Amino acid sequence: MMKKYMAAGIVAISVLGATTGCGFTGGKDIGKDAALEAALQDAGVTKEEATRLKTSKDRDDGRMIYEIQFDANGTEYDYEIAAEDGTILTADTENVASNTAAQNKDTQGNESAQEAQNGQQNNTQNNQSQSAGANVAVSQEQAMQTALERVPGATESDVRMELDNDDGQYKYEGDIIYDQREYEFEIDANTGIILEWSEERR
Numbered sequence: 001m002m003k004k005y006m007a008a009g010i011v012a013i014s015v016l017g018a019t020t021g022c023g024f025t026g027g028k029d030i031g032k033d034a035a036l037e038a039a040l041q042d043a044g045v046t047k048e049e050a051t052r053l054k055t056s057k058d059r060d061d062g063r064m065i066y067e068i069q070f071d072a073n074g075t076e077y078d079y080e081i082a083a084e085d086g087t088i089l090t091a092d093t094e095n096v097a098s099n100t101a102a103q104n105k106d107t108q109g110n111e112s113a114q115e116a117q118n119g120q121q122n123n124t125q126n127n128q129s130q131s132a133g134a135n136v137a138v139s140q141e142q143a144m145q146t147a148l149e150r151v152p153g154a155t156e157s158d159v160r161m162e163l164d165n166d167d168g169q170y171k172y173e174g175d176i177i178y179d180q181r182e183y184e185f186e187i188d189a190n191t192g193i194i195l196e197w198s199e200e201r202r
Contacts, residue, residue, distance in 0.1 A: 030086045032057070035066035038086045039079040043093075045072040051157040052076075052177035057083065065089060069177070071096065071157075096160070134163055136170045136189035143172040143187045146194065150185075154178035163189060171195060 030038075032055050040047060047053075050070040057066055064083035071077070076096045080089040144161060148154050154176050161174025170189035175182055186196040 028085070029064065029083045030081075032066060034086055035081040035083065036068055038081055038088060039068040039070075039077065039091075042079070042088055042091060043070075043072065043077050045070070045077070049073065052160070054177050054180055054182060134165070134170055134189070136163070138172075138187070138189050138192045140172065142192060143189065146187055146192055147174065147176060147183075147185050150194075150197065151176050151178055151183055161185075 036047075036053075036055055040050065049072045051072065053070040055066060055068050057064065059065070060080070066079075066081040066083055068079040068081060069077065074096060076094045078090075078092040078094075080091075081087070082089055140161065140163065144156060144159055147159060147161070148156070151158075158178045159174060159176050161172050164171055164173050172187040172189055173185070175184045177183075182200040184196070184198045185194060187194050
Protein backbone atom coordinates (compact mmCIF):
# COMPACT_ATOMS: atom_id res chain seq x y z
CA MET A 1 0.00 0.00 0.00
CA MET A 2 2.82 2.33 0.93
CA LYS A 3 4.60 1.58 -2.34
CA LYS A 4 1.43 2.51 -4.25
CA TYR A 5 1.33 5.97 -2.57
CA MET A 6 5.03 6.51 -3.22
CA ALA A 7 4.65 5.63 -6.90
CA ALA A 8 1.68 8.01 -7.22
CA GLY A 9 3.71 10.75 -5.53
CA ILE A 10 6.65 10.28 -7.91
CA VAL A 11 4.32 10.45 -10.94
CA ALA A 12 2.69 13.62 -9.57
CA ILE A 13 6.08 15.27 -9.01
CA SER A 14 7.21 14.30 -12.52
CA VAL A 15 4.05 15.73 -14.10
CA LEU A 16 4.34 18.90 -12.03
CA GLY A 17 7.99 19.30 -13.01
CA ALA A 18 7.22 18.82 -16.69
CA THR A 19 4.35 21.30 -16.52
CA THR A 20 6.45 23.87 -14.69
CA GLY A 21 9.26 23.43 -17.19
CA CYS A 22 6.91 23.97 -20.11
CA GLY A 23 5.34 27.02 -18.53
CA PHE A 24 8.70 28.58 -17.73
CA THR A 25 9.76 29.14 -21.35
CA GLY A 26 6.48 30.81 -22.30
CA GLY A 27 5.97 32.69 -19.04
CA LYS A 28 7.98 35.81 -19.88
CA ASP A 29 6.63 38.43 -22.25
CA ILE A 30 8.30 41.76 -23.02
CA GLY A 31 4.98 43.28 -24.14
CA LYS A 32 3.78 44.86 -27.37
CA ASP A 33 5.33 48.28 -26.74
CA ALA A 34 8.81 46.88 -26.10
CA ALA A 35 8.58 44.68 -29.21
CA LEU A 36 7.60 47.69 -31.31
CA GLU A 37 10.46 49.72 -29.85
CA ALA A 38 12.94 46.95 -30.77
CA ALA A 39 11.71 46.95 -34.38
CA LEU A 40 11.75 50.75 -34.69
CA GLN A 41 15.26 50.96 -33.25
CA ASP A 42 16.53 48.30 -35.64
CA ALA A 43 14.98 50.16 -38.59
CA GLY A 44 16.28 53.53 -37.39
CA VAL A 45 12.75 54.93 -37.51
CA THR A 46 10.87 56.98 -34.90
CA LYS A 47 7.28 56.20 -33.98
CA GLU A 48 6.26 59.56 -35.47
CA GLU A 49 7.78 58.61 -38.85
CA ALA A 50 6.02 55.22 -38.98
CA THR A 51 2.72 54.93 -40.86
CA ARG A 52 0.47 51.93 -41.52
CA LEU A 53 1.59 50.57 -38.16
CA LYS A 54 0.25 47.17 -37.12
CA THR A 55 1.30 44.96 -34.22
CA SER A 56 -0.06 41.49 -33.51
CA LYS A 57 0.85 38.55 -31.31
CA ASP A 58 1.07 35.03 -32.69
CA ARG A 59 2.53 31.59 -32.00
CA ASP A 60 5.20 30.25 -34.36
CA ASP A 61 6.88 26.85 -33.90
CA GLY A 62 5.76 26.71 -30.28
CA ARG A 63 7.03 30.16 -29.28
CA MET A 64 5.13 33.40 -28.88
CA ILE A 65 6.15 36.19 -31.26
CA TYR A 66 5.13 39.73 -32.09
CA GLU A 67 4.58 40.56 -35.75
CA ILE A 68 5.35 44.23 -36.39
CA GLN A 69 4.58 45.97 -39.68
CA PHE A 70 5.00 49.64 -40.63
CA ASP A 71 5.99 51.97 -43.47
CA ALA A 72 8.55 54.78 -43.33
CA ASN A 73 10.39 56.81 -45.97
CA GLY A 74 9.13 54.74 -48.90
CA THR A 75 10.02 51.40 -47.28
CA GLU A 76 7.75 48.71 -45.80
CA TYR A 77 9.18 46.93 -42.74
CA ASP A 78 8.07 43.51 -41.47
CA TYR A 79 9.50 42.14 -38.21
CA GLU A 80 9.05 39.05 -36.08
CA ILE A 81 10.15 39.62 -32.49
CA ALA A 82 10.42 36.92 -29.80
CA ALA A 83 7.91 37.75 -27.07
CA GLU A 84 10.12 36.14 -24.43
CA ASP A 85 13.20 38.35 -24.74
CA GLY A 86 12.78 40.80 -27.67
CA THR A 87 15.14 38.98 -30.04
CA ILE A 88 14.59 39.97 -33.68
CA LEU A 89 13.81 36.67 -35.43
CA THR A 90 13.19 38.04 -38.93
CA ALA A 91 13.42 41.49 -40.51
CA ASP A 92 12.20 42.10 -44.07
CA THR A 93 12.06 45.34 -46.02
CA GLU A 94 10.43 46.21 -49.32
CA ASN A 95 10.78 49.44 -51.25
CA VAL A 96 7.23 50.67 -51.78
CA ALA A 97 8.12 54.32 -52.49
CA SER A 98 4.48 55.14 -51.85
CA ASN A 99 2.93 54.10 -55.16
CA THR A 100 0.17 56.61 -54.69
CA ALA A 101 2.54 59.52 -54.11
CA ALA A 102 4.62 58.52 -57.15
CA GLN A 103 1.53 58.34 -59.35
CA ASN A 104 0.27 61.68 -58.03
CA LYS A 105 3.66 63.25 -58.88
CA ASP A 106 3.49 61.82 -62.39
CA THR A 107 -0.03 63.18 -62.76
CA GLN A 108 1.00 66.67 -61.68
CA GLY A 109 3.91 66.55 -64.12
CA ASN A 110 1.61 65.40 -66.94
CA GLU A 111 -0.90 68.15 -66.19
CA SER A 112 1.80 70.84 -66.20
CA ALA A 113 3.20 69.61 -69.52
CA GLN A 114 -0.25 69.41 -71.10
CA GLU A 115 -1.19 72.89 -69.93
CA ALA A 116 2.05 74.33 -71.29
CA GLN A 117 1.56 72.71 -74.71
CA ASN A 118 -2.17 72.71 -75.27
CA GLY A 119 -3.76 74.99 -72.69
CA GLN A 120 -6.36 73.42 -70.44
CA GLN A 121 -7.30 69.78 -70.91
CA ASN A 122 -10.66 68.32 -69.89
CA ASN A 123 -11.11 66.31 -66.69
CA THR A 124 -11.54 63.01 -68.50
CA GLN A 125 -8.05 63.20 -69.96
CA ASN A 126 -6.58 64.11 -66.59
CA ASN A 127 -8.37 61.19 -64.97
CA GLN A 128 -6.98 58.88 -67.63
CA SER A 129 -3.43 60.06 -66.95
CA GLN A 130 -4.00 59.59 -63.22
CA SER A 131 -5.02 56.00 -63.85
CA ALA A 132 -1.90 55.08 -65.83
CA GLY A 133 -3.58 55.50 -69.22
CA ALA A 134 -6.59 53.30 -68.44
CA ASN A 135 -9.95 54.55 -69.72
CA VAL A 136 -11.73 54.99 -66.38
CA ALA A 137 -14.09 57.65 -65.07
CA VAL A 138 -12.87 57.69 -61.44
CA SER A 139 -9.35 58.90 -60.65
CA GLN A 140 -7.14 57.22 -58.08
CA GLU A 141 -7.41 60.32 -55.88
CA GLN A 142 -11.23 60.14 -55.94
CA ALA A 143 -11.19 56.42 -55.12
CA MET A 144 -8.78 57.06 -52.25
CA GLN A 145 -11.07 59.71 -50.77
CA THR A 146 -14.01 57.28 -51.01
CA ALA A 147 -12.06 54.70 -49.02
CA LEU A 148 -10.77 57.21 -46.46
CA GLU A 149 -14.31 58.38 -45.72
CA ARG A 150 -14.94 54.93 -44.23
CA VAL A 151 -12.02 55.23 -41.77
CA PRO A 152 -12.21 58.47 -39.75
CA GLY A 153 -8.76 59.78 -38.85
CA ALA A 154 -6.86 57.88 -41.56
CA THR A 155 -4.86 59.87 -44.13
CA GLU A 156 -3.37 59.23 -47.58
CA SER A 157 -0.14 57.94 -45.98
CA ASP A 158 -2.16 55.06 -44.46
CA VAL A 159 -3.44 53.89 -47.86
CA ARG A 160 -1.89 51.64 -50.47
CA MET A 161 -3.88 50.96 -53.66
CA GLU A 162 -3.52 50.16 -57.34
CA LEU A 163 -5.66 49.96 -60.45
CA ASP A 164 -6.40 46.41 -61.58
CA ASN A 165 -8.18 44.98 -64.62
CA ASP A 166 -10.23 41.95 -63.62
CA ASP A 167 -11.98 40.28 -66.59
CA GLY A 168 -12.38 43.59 -68.39
CA GLN A 169 -13.56 45.48 -65.30
CA TYR A 170 -11.25 48.14 -63.93
CA LYS A 171 -11.20 48.48 -60.17
CA TYR A 172 -9.01 49.94 -57.48
CA GLU A 173 -7.75 47.36 -54.99
CA GLY A 174 -6.02 48.38 -51.81
CA ASP A 175 -5.86 48.52 -48.06
CA ILE A 176 -5.76 51.01 -45.23
CA ILE A 177 -3.80 50.28 -42.07
CA TYR A 178 -4.74 52.71 -39.31
CA ASP A 179 -4.98 52.56 -35.52
CA GLN A 180 -3.76 48.93 -35.49
CA ARG A 181 -6.53 47.80 -37.86
CA GLU A 182 -6.39 46.72 -41.49
CA TYR A 183 -9.17 47.49 -43.97
CA GLU A 184 -9.19 45.93 -47.45
CA PHE A 185 -11.30 47.28 -50.30
CA GLU A 186 -12.18 47.14 -53.97
CA ILE A 187 -13.71 50.18 -55.71
CA ASP A 188 -15.21 50.22 -59.21
CA ALA A 189 -13.00 52.53 -61.30
CA ASN A 190 -15.92 53.71 -63.46
CA THR A 191 -18.72 54.20 -60.91
CA GLY A 192 -16.76 54.83 -57.68
CA ILE A 193 -18.91 52.25 -55.88
CA ILE A 194 -17.25 50.17 -53.16
CA LEU A 195 -17.46 46.59 -54.41
CA GLU A 196 -15.84 44.91 -51.39
CA TRP A 197 -14.92 46.09 -47.92
CA SER A 198 -13.48 44.03 -45.08
CA GLU A 199 -12.13 44.95 -41.69
CA GLU A 200 -9.73 42.91 -39.62
CA ARG A 201 -11.13 42.55 -36.11
CA ARG A 202 -8.83 42.75 -33.10
